[in-house]
Amino acid sequence: MANFRRFQPSDLNRLAKCNLDRYTETYELSFYFQYFAKWPALFQVAEDDSGNIIGYIMGKLESSPDEYRISEHYLPWHAHITAITIAPEARRLGIGRLLTEQLEAAADANDAWFVDLFVRVTNDKAIAFYKNMGYSVFRVVKDYYGDHSTDPSKDSEDAYDMRKAMKRDVKREHVRDDGEKHEVQNYEVW
Structure with a gap:
């Protein structure tokens, strides 16, 4: 059994x-404190019966800055999943689904067009999880993961920018079925 609640600063030492x-x-x-201060309702934890944190989700509501409105990469008002993770012993119990559904409900309540997230293209389990929840690949972000500023020879990895339309996007204008064919550079993503 899992209990769900908002993140508290004292939880930081319990996320390991x-x-x-x-x-x-x-x-x-x-x-972590920035998310707690700005989007407390979108930073949730799951605890087991002993009070151990066995999962969490960090999210936010945002849009691209107005000066990017003319760009093809402009993002309208949406929710973003910054991080979601479940402790190994608590996986396959539906905790990730419940945390994600809570964030999606908050997105709808705040009139967001979609929920998006970034996931490594090699993270097959997460990709399958998100697709099962109705997310689709919107685009491939080249070299999204990796430290490009200090050593360009270090390995980097592409990300899928995955999205799920919310109630506001009745015409599904902000999702795609063929996102794997749409590539952007990491510097084109805000």
């Missing part, structure tokens, strides 16, 4: 079990 997954991005403390 979830962050050990090789696909989970970990951030500086200030990044």
